[in-house]
Amino acid sequence: MDNPTSTGSRRPFPHRNLLGISELNQYEILDLIDRAEAMIPISRQPRKILPTLSGKTQINLFFEPSTRTQSSFEIAGKRLGAQVTNMSVKTSSVTKGETLIDTAATLNAMQPDVIIVRHGAAGAVELLSQKVGCSVINAGDGAHEHPTQALLDALTIRQHKGRLTGLTVAICGDIANSRVARSNLLLLGALQVRTRVVAPRTLLPRGIETLATEVFTDMREGLAGADVVMMLRLQHERAAGRLIPSVREYYRFYGLDAEKLAFAKPDAIVMHPGPMNRGVEIDPTIADGPRSVINQQVEMGVAVRMAVLDALLAEPTQLAQ
Amino acid sequence: MNKPVVIKNARIIDPASGMDQVGAVHVADGVIKGIVAGAPSGVPAEAEIYDARGQVVAPGLVDMRVFTGEPGHEYRETLASAAEAAAAGGVTTFVLMPDTLPVVDDGAIVDFIVRRAAATAKVNIVPSAAITKGLRGEEITEFGLLKEAGAACLTDGRRSIQSAGVMRAAMSYAANFDLPIVHHTADASLVGDGVMNEGTLATISGLRGIPLEAETVPLARDLQLAAATGARYHAAQISTAASIELIRAAKPRGEISAGISINNLALNENDVAPYRTYFKLSPPLRSEDDRQAMIEGLKAGVIDVIHSAHDPQDTEVKRQPFAEASEGAIGLETLLAAALRLVHSGDVPMMTVLRALTQRPAEILGLDAGRLAIGAPADLIVFDPDFPWVLAEANIVSRSRNTAFEGARLQGAVMHTFVAGRLVFGHAATREGQQ
Numbered sequence: 001m002d003n004p005t006s007t008g009s010r011r012p013f014p015h016r017n018l019l020g021i022s023e024l025n026q027y028e029i030l031d032l033i034d035r036a037e038a039m040i041p042i043s044r045q046p047r048k049i050l051p052t053l054s055g056k057t058q059i060n061l062f063f064e065p066s067t068r069t070q071s072s073f074e075i076a077g078k079r080l081g082a083q084v085t086n087m088s089v090k091t092s093s094v095t096k097g098e099t100l101i102d103t104a105a106t107l108n109a110m111q112p113d114v115i116i117v118r119h120g121a122a123g124a125v126e127l128l129s130q131k132v133g134c135s136v137i138n139a140g141d142g143a144h145e146h147p148t149q150a151l152l153d154a155l156t157i158r159q160h161k162g163r164l165t166g167l168t169v170a171i172c173g174d175i176a177n178s179r180v181a182r183s184n185l186l187l188l189g190a191l192q193v194r195t196r197v198v199a200p201r202t203l204l205p206r207g208i209e210t211l212a213t214e215v216f217t218d219m220r221e222g223l224a225g226a227d228v229v230m231m232l233r234l235q236h237e238r239a240a241g242r243l244i245p246s247v248r249e250y251y252r253f254y255g256l257d258a259e260k261l262a263f264a265k266p267d268a269i270v271m272h273p274g275p276m277n278r279g280v281e282i283d284p285t286i287a288d289g290p291r292s293v294i295n296q297q298v299e300m301g302v303a304v305r306m307a308v309l310d311a312l313l314a315e316p317t318q319l320a321q
Numbered sequence: 322m323n324k325p326v327v328i329k330n331a332r333i334i335d336p337a338s339g340m341d342q343v344g345a346v347h348v349a350d351g352v353i354k355g356i357v358a359g360a361p362s363g364v365p366a367e368a369e370i371y372d373a374r375g376q377v378v379a380p381g382l383v384d385m386r387v388f389t390g391e392p393g394h395e396y397r398e399t400l401a402s403a404a405e406a407a408a409a410g411g412v413t414t415f416v417l418m419p420d421t422l423p424v425v426d427d428g429a430i431v432d433f434i435v436r437r438a439a440a441t442a443k444v445n446i447v448p449s450a451a452i453t454k455g456l457r458g459e460e461i462t463e464f465g466l467l468k469e470a471g472a473a474c475l476t477d478g479r480r481s482i483q484s485a486g487v488m489r490a491a492m493s494y495a496a497n498f499d500l501p502i503v504h505h506t507a508d509a510s511l512v513g514d515g516v517m518n519e520g521t522l523a524t525i526s527g528l529r530g531i532p533l534e535a536e537t538v539p540l541a542r543d544l545q546l547a548a549a550t551g552a553r554y555h556a557a558q559i560s561t562a563a564s565i566e567l568i569r570a571a572k573p574r575g576e577i578s579a580g581i582s583i584n585n586l587a588l589n590e591n592d593v594a595p596y597r598t599y600f601k602l603s604p605p606l607r608s609e610d611d612r613q614a615m616i617e618g619l620k621a622g623v624i625d626v627i628h629s630a631h632d633p634q635d636t637e638v639k640r641q642p643f644a645e646a647s648e649g650a651i652g653l654e655t656l657l658a659a660a661l662r663l664v665h666s667g668d669v670p671m672m673t674v675l676r677a678l679t680q681r682p683a684e685i686l687g688l689d690a691g692r693l694a695i696g697a698p699a700d701l702i703v704f705d706p707d708f709p710w711v712l713a714e715a716n717i718v719s720r721s722r723n724t725a726f727e728g729a730r731l732q733g734a735v736m737h738t739f740v741a742g743r744l745v746f747g748h749a750a751t752r753e754g755q756q
Contacts (some may be wrong), residue, residue, distance in 0.1 A: 144526060206519050207523075
């Protein structure tokens with residue numbers, strides 16, 4: 001059973017990096033979720049500190065802007081006592097890759113203990129990890145993976161449903177361009193959760209049926225009987241006119257409103273990785289309504305990132321290497 | 322003048338004549354003087370004798386698709402360094418793609434390449450010329466003047482002409498000068514941001530896919546235009562099962578031929594994972610089903626030509642996130658060994674593979690090459706079809722290192738390469754022992 005246990009008697013986490021859910025087996029996934037669950041009280045206590053990373057240097061290297069993920073990692077590191085430096089890299093498309101390798105070498109020379117990387121290109125974080133001697137955490141690489149998001153989503157679901165196995169989770173929207181969808185499908189699939197993807201054909205990538213249990217193009221059918229409805233952000237500036245005709249048509253057929261949500265289970269929860277486009281993929285009254293757990297996702301995000309940092313960097317892991 | 326050469330105890334394979342027999346080849350004055358069954362006779366006293374010990378003697382390979390960096394990007398590859406790599410791979414003639422700086426879209430640049438190749442390169446280099454000025458796909462070039470300067474065919478190289486109107490005009494005009502149009506078909510609006518074959522692997526990797534139709538839609542267009550204009554048309558490099566069907570259907574209606582990169586015959590999309598940029602190619606490596614269809618197409622004669630698609634790129638543009646890395650891989654040195662995989666696996670007969678590497682490209686381009694015949698240029702190779710080797714980066718002859726076969730186990734190696742009767746390459750394994 002996936003019950004939380006204390007952080008005290010853990011065996012070392014057997015990876016130096018967290019590049020993707022695809023690298024983890026189900027036991028490692030559950031281990032991280034358990035560790036994260038144990039971290040939740042620390043953020044709720046008056047003195048929010050568990051200084052297991054005291055003296056460690058953490059660099060947040062974000063090639064794509066992201067206020068919420070970057071602050072979540074920053075707060076997580078600081079609550080563990082690490083020294084955190086944020087680096088936002090402005091990139092021109094021509095020199096992007098050059099900057100990546102060069103930046104990796106430069107940062108590596110500063111002897112960090114962990115680098116947290118977000119990059120617009122799939123595989124870029126793995127490439128960077130090959131050029132540095134410290135731990136690397138993927139904070140999102142193109143449309144590939146966003147492992148800490150999937151972990152925090154799983155923790156949020158377990159907090160509300162008490163379990164993961166046996167649930168049905170519907171992931172809706174821009175599957176084709178979503179790293180959140182891929183990491184979630186991998187994680188939930190590894191834990192025998194029934195997964196559904198729901199989107200118009202133009203937003204479903206070829207071969208998605210190998211990652212999801214079921215594929216739907218109709219929201220009502222896709223949501224029927226679901227325990228969890230996970231909405232994805234639509235990059236509507238890119239998609240409109242190309243992959244979908246218009247925002248209003250998208251909202252009419254794929255936006256989550258009360259009428260569509262009624263097809264899910266009565267106690268179904270609503271999730272969104274943020275930032276939300278209210279009125280594009282989700283009705284504001286649903287986003288801010290009683291079934292929305294979106295703010296809890298943000299709180300679990302800090303706990304998950306603390307757990308991942310602790311698992312990768314705290315001393316037992318170091319000794320095990 | 323070079324001494325006469327006699328190669329004895331050879332398994333002589335010549336696809337043009339259908340010969341596959343043990344015998345000897347006599348060479349003098351740069352041409353083939355004799356091909357005899359069994360032991361050589363009438364050997365001149367001053368002749369150099371090579372004992373092939375049962376290895377294969379075949380025409381030197383004719384590679385229809387080679388990029389270099391000269392002029393413009395000599396740090397990637399020069400004509401001379403590409404020729405060294407070609408000689409090591411048994412390629413005695415290659416067609417230089419026009420994607421240089423400046424673009425080969427003017428007779429003076431064709432002339433430069435002809436002269437520069439003669440002065441510096443140890444194998445035959447045949448220039449192609451751009452179909453459109455600056456490879457921009459808009460205005461056609463001076464086909465007549467380019468042919469006079471020495472261009473053997475017209476191609477926009479890596480680029481694909483998007484406008485049907487421009488292609489129709491190019492084909493109509495090229496027919497006047499009997500120049501083949503060699504075209505890589507890729508519809509830009511269907512390729513989009515795609516960087517690898519569309520499918521499950523691309524989806525799992527988070528990489529945008531290139532659909533099969535990106536190749537077949539403009540190919541179907543070109544084949545209709547070729548039938549309408551009477552142009553000689555060579556589909557430069559096909560990669561999908563659907564393309565095989567299009568070519569098969571079009572061949573009875575005109576002078577249509579098709580080529581394929583050895584990469585699309587020897588590799589598939591699984592080789593890309595995870596994010597190996599040396600396998601980022603154009604056309605992309607396709608599914609195993611498509612690769613199998615390509616092999617069937619080669620056996621059936623729908624595919625005429627196998628080429629290396631030799632495309633040197635420096636590590637700076639390859640050590641990038643996959644989507645941002647340049648396309649292309651070198652291939653001159655591994656062309657024959659990679660092609661022999663198809664023979665060793667039992668998929669394709671030796672004669673068929675060699676025909677696609679020698680006779681057919683020479684015929685399509687109208688070159689006096691690719692055959693073993695009395696009076697033909699003595700461009701020939703001796704190769705051991707079974708010689709096992711592993712390609713190590715340190716042993717790469719090309720100036721660039723972006724091979725898709727690094728560390729690959731290969732079977733079959735060129736032992737000697739002759740161009741116009743002159744030895745231009747000898748394998749290290751031949752330096753002890755004989756000769």
